[in-house]
Amino acid sequence: MSEFECPSERLSLIRTRYIHTELGIRERLLVGVLTSRATLNTLAVAVNRTVAHHFHRTFFFTGLRSPKVPHGMAVVAHGDDRPVWLMYETVRHLHQHYGLDYDWFFLAQDDTYMQAERLAELVGHLSAGQDLYMGRAEEFIGGEERARYCHGGYGYLLSRSLLARLQPHLDTCRNDILSVRPDEWLGRCIIDYLGLSCVEVHQEMTYRYFELGKNADPEREDRAQF
Template sequence: MIHAGFRSCIPVLIGICLGFTLNVMIAPLLDETCDPSNIDRKQLIKLRETKSLRESEKTSKTIKPAIKPKNYDVPPPPKLENNPHKKPVRPRFVATELGIREKLFVAVLTSQDTVNSFALAVNKTTAHYVTKQMYFSTSKSGNIPAGMPVVSFTDKNKHYLPLHVLKYISEHYSHSYDYYMFITDRTYIRAEKIVELVSHISVSEDIFMGAADFHGEDGSAMCSLEGGIIISQSVLQKVLGNLDWCLVSAPDSNPSRVLNHCVYHSTKTSCTQHGGDKEYRFYKVDDFDYDDDITKLREDWRFNSSFSIYPMPDDLSHFKVHRYFCQLELNLTRQEINKAKENIIHLSHYTVDGVNSLTWPIGRSTH
């Protein structure tokens, strides 16, 4: 008996045998058609040429030859501004891209002789209030106090110093601030009041305001740098557009007249004590001696409400005036606190718990 496993392999063996048999029978026929000896030589040449022609036609349709110039120069790369694939360069800060500006830039006009005394006093009493404060001089000082950015110019004529300051601002800070203030190092300013003043003036207005304490030859009001001058961003742009004219046509006079002359030519407006609905308050002192004059000045409302006091006779008087106004602000703050306490006690009578609802200290929230 034939084993069952061997019986299942019989069809496979028969198939293999039939495959070999058919291959042996058909192979001679295929060899005769592929044998070059059985084909005419002219027919082979014609077949080869026909095949090459078809391949060349196919290649010409897919590949386009590049024609190079005779000198084989590489064409220049496309310009970046015309390149549609150029990656846009974005500003470093979001505020720059959105056009958001800081509030106040203060330019202090100083000198080599006063940078370590008057200018240092200005720096210690105002720098921590304003956004940016820089010092400008017509001569380079050998010993500059730490933390004070001082810019020196080669022009020794101090009358043109405000114009050089404007040129420096145009190159570095022309679009960075809403307002620009110009003072000398003999000016004491209540910087927190100046910041509050410009914060309540619309940035859309043309502002040219300051200590209007003298007049020009034509009778127009002029502001002194010792008392302080404030111009807005819009006025600054008009002035910078005429800066070359100002440098050529500036009167050979004091720096205050030079700056007023330049701004008036650019804007056709004179300096005024008012900006918007706000008033720039200033107080000019003559032969000022703090110890002798403060008793009388403390009773003068114009002195107590002023934003700038000038000119300071020395740096020590600068610090004394600053101490006086700090004490004045402290007393006003205490008065407001006491008034708020009185109002809270008065209103507590109308609550459910009455006076028992008061907390200690008065005004502290329990939530």
């Protein structure tokens, strides 16, 4: 696993993180985008150009080994492109490296359309320090009626405290939960070990999304968040 950042940028990040930790200050939001061999240089680049500059930090997570990194992008390569493994490594990486630095973590696929201003507004109104798993709630096929996972195509928010509580269970979830969909796998892990389902409304704030065929751009094939 390797993270691609220039030395001067890395030094600045470490120093900034150290100061913020000393003072008990955290940034509000880190954005993680799941990408692939086929889309790193297309969809992921488009995300980086259009919305990444609106966020404090945006990372692109891929299963490639030593990929050729597009200019100006922070890419983390896990070395295994199986979707569930990529999700497992991504969540583990976020907690280990940034779990003390940010209040909220937004995960999305590289074909998710994001309106950065509305996402920033949402996290700006949510209280930190609580367990929250927020996005487009979907039912598990054949699962219990009230259990919901957050659909990966719309992106979803994970709170810092949820990430910290989930960390000790990730290895067990990786070994015991069988799923080919990374969003379902993560949702099942959160439900089984933390007892939390995906929610669309919290503290009178609603997670907004729209779909193709309703009020989405008819030329897009993906889902749109906010």
